[in-house]
Amino acid sequence: MYGKGILKGLGVTWKRYWNTYIEDLAWFFRRLTGGQKRYYTPEGVARRTSPDTRGIFTIQYPEEKLPTPEEFRYIPFLVYDETETDEKAVRCTSCGICAKVCPPQCIWIVRTNDPKTGKPVPVPAEFYIDADICMNCGYCAEYCPFDAIKMDHDYEIASYDRNVLNMQDLLKSADYYASIRPENATREDEARRAKEAAKAAKAAAA
Ligand code: SF4
Numbered sequence: 001m002y003g004k005g006i007l008k009g010l011g012v013t014w015k016r017y018w019n020t021y022i023e024d025l026a027w028f029f030r031r032l033t034g035g036q037k038r039y040y041t042p043e044g045v046a047r048r049t050s051p052d053t054r055g056i057f058t059i060q061y062p063e064e065k066l067p068t069p070e071e072f073r074y075i076p077f078l079v080y081d082e083t084e085t086d087e088k089a090v091r092c093t094s095c096g097i098c099a100k101v102c103p104p105q106c107i108w109i110v111r112t113n114d115p116k117t118g119k120p121v122p123v124p125a126e127f128y129i130d131a132d133i134c135m136n137c138g139y140c141a142e143y144c145p146f147d148a149i150k151m152d153h154d155y156e157i158a159s160y161d162r163n164v165l166n167m168q169d170l171l172k173s174a175d176y177y178a179s180i181r182p183e184n185a186t187r188e189d190e191a192r193r194a195k196e197a198a199k200a201a202k203a204a205a206a
């Protein structure tokens with residue numbers, strides 16, 4: 001029969017429309033007996049984004065936000081370790097590998113030189129990322145040999161100006177990195193410790 005597909009599609013839309021009200025009422029009554037709210041709660045968001053959801057499945061952004069998975073990536077940031085004297089030990093050595101592999105070439109690094117000898121010091125004097133050009137590919141983080149640059153989860157950086165991030169904007173602690181990417185941070189810490197132990201054992205044997 002002509003038009004059967006259209007009627008079927010409209011039926012799906014109609015069913016979902018009514019299911020929204022049925023779900024809203026079910027959650028309303030559940031709430032009267034101490035249950036959670038359907039909106040603005042992690043439980044409500046989890047339910048509406050699950051395959052079991054019925055009715056509305058959109059998110060009330062910006063009041064509600066989808067939880068970001070560990071491997072989600074947005075703009076990169078530079079990692080620093082806290083020293084015992086509360087100083088920021090920047091991991092970046094300004095080797096420039098990230099700038100070389102960056103496909104749209106949106107990383108600029110100014111290297112530090114020792115003022116007395118003129119020789120390069122492995123710390124960046126300046127570091128910029130043009131966030132308006134960055135395509136969030138993650139190559140910089142992938143290729144950095146020092147775990148010094150990582151992909152952030154913060155996607156709310158829109159502004160009316162150019163988003164060129166400097167060192168101050170980019171620096172974030174290793175604890176912050178571990179909080180957004182716990183599995184990656186643990187794996188990298190273990191690998192680093194194993195490498196240091198092997199190096200120490202080699203030195204002791206020599
Ligand atoms: S972030 Fe990594 S790859 Fe980029 S300059 Fe620093 S150490 Fe080198």
Ligand code: SF4
Nearest residue numbers: 102134135137138140
């Ligand atoms: S994520 Fe990709 S585009 Fe963005 S700075 Fe890193 S390498 Fe460049």
